[in-house]
Amino acid sequence: MQKETPAANTLAALYMVHQPKLLRTALRILGSAELADDVVQDTYLKLLEGPPLSTIREPVAYLFQTVRHLAIDYHRRRAFEYRLFAEEQDGENVMAADGADNVVISQQALSLASAALASLSARTRRAFELYRLEGHTQRDIARDLGVSTTLVNFMIRDAQLALSPCRECLLPD
Numbered sequence: 001m002q003k004e005t006p007a008a009n010t011l012a013a014l015y016m017v018h019q020p021k022l023l024r025t026a027l028r029i030l031g032s033a034e035l036a037d038d039v040v041q042d043t044y045l046k047l048l049e050g051p052p053l054s055t056i057r058e059p060v061a062y063l064f065q066t067v068r069h070l071a072i073d074y075h076r077r078r079a080f081e082y083r084l085f086a087e088e089q090d091g092e093n094v095m096a097a098d099g100a101d102n103v104v105i106s107q108q109a110l111s112l113a114s115a116a117l118a119s120l121s122a123r124t125r126r127a128f129e130l131y132r133l134e135g136h137t138q139r140d141i142a143r144d145l146g147v148s149t150t151l152v153n154f155m156i157r158d159a160q161l162a163l164s165p166c167r168e169c170l171l172p173d
Helices: 011-030 033-049 059-087 099-118 122-133 140-147 149-170
Strands: none
Touching: 011 033, 011 059, 011 140, 033 059, 059 140, 099 122, 122 149, 140 149
């Protein structure tokens, strides 16, 4: 007869036992109790979708590592959004009087850039997006994609070379 898994080894029990420590871990990274609570809840949901608890060698370490990774992701996303949506300085990024022409030129430039990025392999495009748009380090990208940092460096360079013909269109005078 097979032994039943003790309650302490169930995912819900592990989560409940370690929730205060998980919250403190997320709070140290994020600096916000509300965001830390969101991260810990997202961790629980992610664990429900993840591998069975019985296949994880160190469930508690896995739990804390998941919280750390999600908290770092939240932090990066917030920093990116802050940079993206930061209030404009007075008069900065204001369209000139010939705004319609600028809109058409900008749309054409974005079309060229999109076509250049579409010509890249999915992995190279993803490496470039993670690096330039989401602010990930090359080391993190290498780990996420399962490649060397040298290869990530070359992929980013390839993407920049593909975009170089668009550079004059995309950068203002």
